[in-house]
Amino acid sequence: MGKAINVSLIGNPNTGKTSLFNRLTGLNQKVGNYPGITVEKKEGLCKLSRTLKAHILDLPGTYSLNTSSLDESVVVETLLNRNSKDFPDVAVVVSDIENLKRNLLLFTQIKDLEIPTILVINMADRMERKGISLDIKAMESQLQATVVLVSARKNIGIENLKDAIANYHQLNTTPCVNASSIDPVYFEKLKSTYPKQQIYKLWLVITQDVNFGKLDRNRDLEDLKKNSFKIKSEDDLKRMQHKETVVRYQFINNLLKNVLTVNAAEATDLRTRLDRILIHKVWGYLVFFAILLLIFQAIYDWSSLPMEWIDSAFAKASTLVQNSLPAGPLTDLLSQGIIPGLGGIVIFIPQIAILFLFIALLEESGYMSRVVFLMDHIMKKFGLSGKSVVPLVSGTACAIPAVMATRNIEDWKERLITILVVPFTTCSARLPVYLIIIALVIPDQRILGGLFNMQGLTLMLLYMLGFGAAIFSAWVLNKILPIKRKAFFVMEMPAYKLPMFKNVAITVIEKTKSFVLGAGKIIMAISVILWILASYGYGEQFTNAEKIVTEASINDNLTSSELSQKIASHKLEHSFIGYVGKAIEPAVRPLGYDWKIGIAIVSSFAAREVFVGTLATIYSVESDDGEEETIKNRMRAEVNPILGTPLFNFASGISLLLFYAFAMQCMSTLAIVKRETNSWKWPAIQFSFMTVIAYFSALAAYQILNNL
Amino acid sequence: MDFTIAQLKRGEKAIIKQFSENDVPLKLLEMGCLPGNSVEMIQSAPFQDPIYLNVNGTHLAIRRETAEKIIVERYG
Numbered sequence: 001m002g003k004a005i006n007v008s009l010i011g012n013p014n015t016g017k018t019s020l021f022n023r024l025t026g027l028n029q030k031v032g033n034y035p036g037i038t039v040e041k042k043e044g045l046c047k048l049s050r051t052l053k054a055h056i057l058d059l060p061g062t063y064s065l066n067t068s069s070l071d072e073s074v075v076v077e078t079l080l081n082r083n084s085k086d087f088p089d090v091a092v093v094v095s096d097i098e099n100l101k102r103n104l105l106l107f108t109q110i111k112d113l114e115i116p117t118i119l120v121i122n123m124a125d126r127m128e129r130k131g132i133s134l135d136i137k138a139m140e141s142q143l144q145a146t147v148v149l150v151s152a153r154k155n156i157g158i159e160n161l162k163d164a165i166a167n168y169h170q171l172n173t174t175p176c177v178n179a180s181s182i183d184p185v186y187f188e189k190l191k192s193t194y195p196k197q198q199i200y201k202l203w204l205v206i207t208q209d210v211n212f213g214k215l216d217r218n219r220d221l222e223d224l225k226k227n228s229f230k231i232k233s234e235d236d237l238k239r240m241q242h243k244e245t246v247v248r249y250q251f252i253n254n255l256l257k258n259v260l261t262v263n264a265a266e267a268t269d270l271r272t273r274l275d276r277i278l279i280h281k282v283w284g285y286l287v288f289f290a291i292l293l294l295i296f297q298a299i300y301d302w303s304s305l306p307m308e309w310i311d312s313a314f315a316k317a318s319t320l321v322q323n324s325l326p327a328g329p330l331t332d333l334l335s336q337g338i339i340p341g342l343g344g345i346v347i348f349i350p351q352i353a354i355l356f357l358f359i360a361l362l363e364e365s366g367y368m369s370r371v372v373f374l375m376d377h378i379m380k381k382f383g384l385s386g387k388s389v390v391p392l393v394s395g396t397a398c399a400i401p402a403v404m405a406t407r408n409i410e411d412w413k414e415r416l417i418t419i420l421v422v423p424f425t426t427c428s429a430r431l432p433v434y435l436i437i438i439a440l441v442i443p444d445q446r447i448l449g450g451l452f453n454m455q456g457l458t459l460m461l462l463y464m465l466g467f468g469a470a471i472f473s474a475w476v477l478n479k480i481l482p483i484k485r486k487a488f489f490v491m492e493m494p495a496y497k498l499p500m501f502k503n504v505a506i507t508v509i510e511k512t513k514s515f516v517l518g519a520g521k522i523i524m525a526i527s528v529i530l531w532i533l534a535s536y537g538y539g540e541q542f543t544n545a546e547k548i549v550t551e552a553s554i555n556d557n558l559t560s561s562e563l564s565q566k567i568a569s570h571k572l573e574h575s576f577i578g579y580v581g582k583a584i585e586p587a588v589r590p591l592g593y594d595w596k597i598g599i600a601i602v603s604s605f606a607a608r609e610v611f612v613g614t615l616a617t618i619y620s621v622e623s624d625d626g627e628e629e630t631i632k633n634r635m636r637a638e639v640n641p642i643l644g645t646p647l648f649n650f651a652s653g654i655s656l657l658l659f660y661a662f663a664m665q666c667m668s669t670l671a672i673v674k675r676e677t678n679s680w681k682w683p684a685i686q687f688s689f690m691t692v693i694a695y696f697s698a699l700a701a702y703q704i705l706n707n708l
Numbered sequence: 709m710d711f712t713i714a715q716l717k718r719g720e721k722a723i724i725k726q727f728s729e730n731d732v733p734l735k736l737l738e739m740g741c742l743p744g745n746s747v748e749m750i751q752s753a754p755f756q757d758p759i760y761l762n763v764n765g766t767h768l769a770i771r772r773e774t775a776e777k778i779i780v781e782r783y784g
Contacts (some may be wrong), residue, residue: 064738087763102740102766238734249745249764271767373769377755380771386758410735478758488733488774490741491768493760 004045004053006086007165008078010110011094012103013061014366014494016122018042021151022092022502031510039074048166063102065109066241067208068528069407076208080201081111090464091117092161097127097134097433098495098514100260104252105245107143108177114447116171117145118164122381124149125156131263139259141474144172153500161458177251179203182243207237274496276369288371295358296460299431303350307435310350311631314343333531340616340631341527344518345609351435352428353512355397360507362393364499372491373421377565383478385489388418392470395425396463396595397511399669402427403676410490413483417474419676420686423669424470424662426463429608433660434462438614440635441653457595465661473689522607530577530603537575545571572618591659592652594640601659608665651705655698663694711782713761714729714775716749721749722780724763729777742767747780 011017016684021029025044032041042058059078060071067073078086091110095103111117113181127133140147146164150157164171180187190202215348277283322335362368376386387409395402395617409415426434438455445454541548549567558566572578580602581595588598600614612631620632638647664670670683677683716750724743741747745764752759757772 010741063735066734066738068735093740099766101764102738105740241734242737245734246742249740249742253745275751275760279751279753279760284754371767372754372760373760376769377753377757380757386769389739410733488734488736489758489769489771490736490739490774491769492739493769495767658735 003051004055005048005089005165005168007046007056007090007092008055008086008088009056009058009092009094010075010079010106011061012063012099012106012492014492015061015094015096015099015103016152017056017061017094018409019123019500019503020120020150020253022055022506023152023155023158024054024056027506029506031514034074038373039071041074046162051107052166054090054162054165057088060108064106064245065204065208066245068410073208079110080204088115090165090171091115092165093117093121094120096123097121097132098123098130100254100667101249103254104255107145108248109200111143111145112175112177112179113204114173114175114198114200114386116168116170116173117141118161119145119147120161121147121149122152123150123155124454133261135259139255140258142255143176144174145176146171148457153497177248178537179244179247179575182240182247186240194434199527207241223550246428270496270597275370276366279374284370288374291362292463293460295355296463297453297456298358299351299354299358299459301456302354302392306350307347311343314339315631317343329535332535333528336535337527337531337617338524341524341531341613342520343613343616343631345516345613347612348428348432349512349516351431352397352516353508354429355376356508356511357504359394359397360504361499364497364503366494366496368393369491369493373493376489382474383414383417384419384471384474385411386422386487387491388414388474391418391422392425392467394421395427397428399425399427399666400672401511403669403672406555406676410488413481413485414476416483416677416682417481419673420477420682421470421474421688423664423666423686424466424473424632426466426661427608427666429666430462430660432609432612433604434459436632437648437653437656439632440648441650462657465476469661469662469693504706522610522701526606526610527613529619530599533577533580534572534575534618537571537578539574541574542571545574577618591698592640592649592706593653594638596638597647597656601665604663606667608660611660651702654705657700658701659694659698661694662690662697664690710779712776713747713749713770713778713780714772716747716761716780718749718751720782721746721748722782725779727777728779732777734756736770739767739768741768741770741778747778765779 002171009021011018019213021042021044022044029042029044032043033039034041039060044056044058046054046056057078062075065072065076065079078084079088080089081087091348092109093103093110095107104119107117107119121134121611134149136147136149148157148161148164150161150618152158158415187199187203190206191199194202212226217689239263278287318335318339321331321339325331362371371389371393372386374386376390379386379388382646388406391402391405394405399422403419406415406418409418438458443460445453447454447457516687537543546567549570550563553563553566572581577599578595581599584598584602587594588595588601593601596615599618600611603614604611615635616631621629635648636646639645640647640652664687670687673683673686674680710728711722712728713724715723724741724745724747726743734741741763747764748762750760750762750767753769758776759772760767761768761770763773
């Protein structure tokens, strides 16, 4: 094991930075969070030579070092804090050939920090097709930096980049733009006050709200932060930042005038042709709608088979454990608590993977920005931004990343409303609930000439209901929230790209894994607690259940299995969970549920996907005879204790679907909303209005449908 | 009356002159939307908003209300 150096990958969004990261590290990477914040941290190892390794950090995409979001401030903090373990020995700035001008802005800023810097120009394989030629030698000498041409997609130039990184001690660290020129007097004063500090670093600390105190122990800088170097007003500093950007662009435009030539004849490219259709005023919307339809049909159709396998495999495993291990509470816990609980989460994997697959494809291809462009005007009417479409669509996977994806919405009011309404979109945790209820109450028939499956269509309707609820509540919130809009909207329209298999695969695997592990922990814990509560009780009715039931049904001529079923039900009713359930029952009965569903609803306030697992645990405690049964069949057999009809009928099914569509049942989302809005006020408001809507719409649905 | 980006027709090109307001978001400048740079109107979204531009080689979308604050001079 040789030495490892720190390499930071930095670049604008859509430059292929992540593709390059995947090329350098392969599957040798891990995704975590920066301590204390929810920004994703991607790191990995890369072997540079026999003796040298690189620890590579893929920093969040940013357009400059002038931070305006949490993600961007991570970049600045990493680059400014020499004491951090992530501080780079080499900064690799990733740019792409088509947006070189804009990409160089960030490069010149990083170069001015006097960190050894390499400029990578990605997508070099496209140069010829685009009629672009570049004088690398001249560029290197004017930037005083090493420039490497690569194509992460075609795996070209990666070895050259590794060599350049390995020779990091030879990199030139001279700044290329003199930022001091925007106000020489001011910068001179700064320099004489803090002679030991790097001048551009001081400037960045002054102009940005970086959490310096926490990270950098350097006394000079803390002192600087405290006094804010109060010579200039905030307006003056802003003007200076504008001036700095202008100066940098002057430098860049001059540089590229000499080294870059573009043959404009190659203009009718893929972008123009695809844009003509994808953002057309009619075709654009039709294509978007068709894609959504495809996604939802796929989630339903492609996943049903593997889901059945998983379901029956877990039912078999339960029986196997029950029959082969010695009888006792531990075996029961395993076969009735842990295995059904685990099954309740593993069963999601096919759908979640399909959903993440589509979202990754939409993002990677550049199509998502076109959707934002198409939708902005409509969304604005509801107090949202076109950029709210991305959270609303990715909210179909999970509200947590969706809430974080609101960070690039510039206007606070639009962002807040997006955060508040995103949990209405149908996240993957609702899927198992929907799927199982739909399977029970909606007939499995094909309609419209066999084109659509009615169950699939119901699912699509539920998704639309979720979006509808989100949009409608956004409109209401926009009317009632007393916040002034300070709207401005700017978005890059990236080039279209064929998604790279490797990138998509890594995203799908990583996201599915972290989702299953995260949700899995909660589900396991809740399953175990539920099993204990359902298996133990107190009092005469529980401990003497066998005697009481046997005596009561002495004249009923029951077979022994019917009798033991009856005993188990009686025990469950008088277990701890039975008492809790009975206490809840009055509240849920008007919605068409019994106390077991009541328990499932209450436990799914921790996380929705717990619903199926909870019912599975309760039912398998109840069926003590070790017979192998799937959850679905158990639910179908449940009887409404009052009406004597099947418990899961059309009315109660629709009522449950509506409840899950609207209710805010996810502690993790509430925690994220608290973090992103910086107060408990917003999650509390969100929780209340969503739950109230859920309860009353479920109530109305059941009462109307049941009395038809 | 100043001529702004919002008034450009599809395919028209111009040079950015100045901003009609002082409080221009820094992000816009960072994306290359600053005086002296070229801008080409590519197309408007349905309902004429937002608009799709090529500014200094970068493809951007901005809202009409922002475009109305950027004064330009047509050429070509």
